[in-house]
Amino acid sequence: MTSEDPRIVQFYNLIHEEEKSGIIDRKEHFEYANNQLPKGDNLIRFYHWILSLEVVPYQREKWDSVIQGLRNNYVEILNQHLEYDENFLHKPIEEEMDSEMSKLLQEVDNDMKRTVNSFRSSLISHLETSDLEIHTRRMERILILFAITEPDLNYIQGLNELILPIYTVSYYAGMKLNYDVITIEAVSMKLLSQLLIRNGLIVIYSSLENTRQIYQYFNVINKAIAMNDKELSSYFNEIGILNPMHYCFSWILTMFAQVLCFDDVIRLWDYLVILNENMVHFQFMMTAAIVLYKKRSIIGVKADRIIGTLHSIKDLPYIPILRIANSLYSSMYRDLTH
Template sequence: MAEASSTSSGGVVDDPLSLKQLSLSTSPANIVNHGSQITNDGLREPGGSEGVSGDSPSHRNRLRRFTDVLGTKKIDLRQLRRLAFHGIPDKDGMRATAWKLLLGYLPPDRGEWESVLRQKRAAYQQFREELIIDPKKQEGCTGGDHPLSQSIDSKWNAFFKDAEMMEQIDRDVMRTHPGLHFFSGDDGAAVTHREEMKRVLFIFAKLNPGLRYVQGMNELLAPLYFHFRCDCDRDAALHAEADAFFCFMDIISEFRDNFCQQLDNSEVGIRAMLSRLSSLLNQVDPELWYHLTHKNKVNPQFYAFRWITLLLTQEFSFPDAVRLWDTLFSDPGGRTDCLLRTCVAMLVNVRGELLQGDFSANLKLLQRYPPVDAHAILHIAEQLADSNSIS
């Protein structure tokens, strides 16, 4: 995919781009307060699972249930999914542990965690050593191998190609959640966070030459890395880079076809996903579907490309997107179906405005989705799951 132009601080693209570039590069989501709590580095967390106050008996009961489930020798994943579907408390590293279990990084048997983590983290360290090339620090880079060499075997040639990709990754990581000090600060901690994220994305690209790095992947890594790095378990936090890498790989493995430009017009690419979204909307709300599709001709690719590709991270504030991911990772119907239902729920949530709007007004509304409590969207999506199935 071609590199997108730079954006202003408000996330508005300066130059005209192709649809795919525009969808991945623009960033309308702002950090808007929906009555949520303040946590690490001023980052809000959604106001408790299911909107329950952190001091309420209901919330304390959920904490106990999560503690019980996560504290057993062998985790009951079915029970964990049922709990996580309605939100994971942001306490004692529960979300970090639950996500690792839900994404298959940790096995259900707690007794296996130590060996699994040791093997995975050692494998990641090996990736770092083998894939991050610096000819100046490697033996054998003398004589025939020099910075101007065009040989396919030249370490210098590979180094310069890698540097181009790293430059693109660096630009995107620098733009990741500029309003959050964790990602954008100038202190040593924030710099370390950005460097670790860049390594994760670079190593992923090197291991996946058919896909490589695609603009916007940084937004999918950010929630994982943030929660793993803020884990109250100090040892786990120190290994956030490796742990986030493997969980990021799991997410991309399911949604990678959406990033692959060669599959855009195939039965598994992004256009197929957009078609499924349109079909589901037709099932749920034929009137709204007809108004958007035929009367206004607002094609889903004009707004939902970014919704689907970046898993709604740009349509909601960071903590609300995290809350959506709790449900996304634990939905018994699977992540793809859950994502599509959530997108339809977003359309249904603003159906009144959409039915009254013309092409221009509706496109603006959907490309700059208005602030809304994530729980309200998830409630609509859950109702859709009870009454409809995605074909």
């Protein structure tokens, strides 16, 4: 792959794209990603994500066999649980669909359609088509099979907003790499699994019914706000917001898909995926950064309207908030990780 952009050339040299063999230097990869990926290049982004989330190893020659293995496993799961339909209505293998499966299909369908509609213009641009129905169905299929293969997690609202960037980036890259649709879906499902499990987000998802534990996780956001803005912290205490979970839970679950524009979401994820097990800690600091950034529109809002005000935050500027979050993360790293 050729390009005049030296940053793009640098990346392809880094991953041994020409020879497709050899050991990719992990440290060099992370240093490259810390300087931001070339803007708008979803193929490089795809390579970066599958490396960072260990979907593929740093041994370049193993990539093809690993991805083929993911495809084979996905096909096996698909054939076991759903009839494959090119036009794509979900058809469970059993003639009589049980109530649990029916509920899952309906819930995934409703959530995915709503999410696609929210990001319609961005998806049309990234997927290079205005016909999003088939892509919606494919993302639904990934979520259904993920829920079936991860019974301890099940399907939870929020996964729909995680699969959207993953599938969009994977589809674009897959078309460039001549992957078939099943391979794209298989890699997307593995990326979703790794994002949740390897980077610790599953701790939040799996603790949804343990209110006390969740409150403890989120309390570090209060600490960050209190350390950096006594006035705002006092105001939250005064109006009765004693735990950030009340206003930012969905921000964490969706990795900020609800408060950033689509392009900024995937740029943020470029950074988050290299944090490994510290990803969720950094997300807490992103939450504190958003609240600190929006202080002027928060102070003075009545108690009965404050949650709605925070939930309505959309299309935040990405760079200044990331700077604040990085500063908070650096100063609070010990509190976050001990």
